[in-house]
Amino acid sequence: MATMLLDTISRNRSFWWDRARCAHDDAPALEAVIFDFDAPLAATERDAHMFRELIWSLHCGDIRVAVTAAGPRDWVEPLVRELIGDGVVEVLITGDDVVRPKPDPEVYHRALCELGVGPESAMAVEHSPAGFHTARSAGLATIVVTTLGIRNRDFAGAAAVLDRYDGDEPLSASRCRRLHEQWWINRSRLSA
Numbered sequence: 001m002a003t004m005l006l007d008t009i010s011r012n013r014s015f016w017w018d019r020a021r022c023a024h025d026d027a028p029a030l031e032a033v034i035f036d037f038d039a040p041l042a043a044t045e046r047d048a049h050m051f052r053e054l055i056w057s058l059h060c061g062d063i064r065v066a067v068t069a070a071g072p073r074d075w076v077e078p079l080v081r082e083l084i085g086d087g088v089v090e091v092l093i094t095g096d097d098v099v100r101p102k103p104d105p106e107v108y109h110r111a112l113c114e115l116g117v118g119p120e121s122a123m124a125v126e127h128s129p130a131g132f133h134t135a136r137s138a139g140l141a142t143i144v145v146t147t148l149g150i151r152n153r154d155f156a157g158a159a160a161v162l163d164r165y166d167g168d169e170p171l172s173a174s175r176c177r178r179l180h181e182q183w184w185i186n187r188s189r190l191s192a
Helices: 004-013 047-059 073-083 106-116 129-137 172-192
Strands: 033-035 066-067 089-093 124-126 141-145 160-162
Touching: 033 106, 033 129, 047 066, 047 073, 047 172, 066 106, 066 124, 073 089, 073 106, 089 106, 106 124, 124 172, 129 141, 141 172
Parallel strands: 033 066, 033 124, 066 089, 124 141, 141 160
Antiparallel strands: none
16 A cells, blocks of 8 residues: 555656756757858869768758759759759749849748748758848748858857858758757747
């Protein structure tokens, strides 16, 4: 009887960590990454290699890939094929596909719509202050990969600001997931 009473008491009492909700439970899963193709994505052959590694890491990690660019489709499509290859980019939004170009967020809204995901489940990779602000106005967590001319700009609110795709910890599907999750956790803490 005493054992039964003790067992009943222990089932009804718990420690705070047994009851506390993990902040990670509220973070939406990363389903897609949208790349800006308007800035130089790969200044060197090494950059191009690391960019392709990231794209394939996302593809193999079941994270969908989209590309946006201001140029016309007949100019952008061959560049995407040359740098990335066929069959990896699910959605390509070009200047031909939108009425209002950047800095209007229509390009991102269109990409999200064609991917079938909301902004909470996607992340943008941008290369300029204007692109960063456009992605943020679309509600996207954003990674900024800087170029020489913009390294010292303010990118407050970015999920990460990186000099290259292959820094101390190269960008990969798992790192994008972590950065996306952390960005949403920080955002929910700030809005609480």
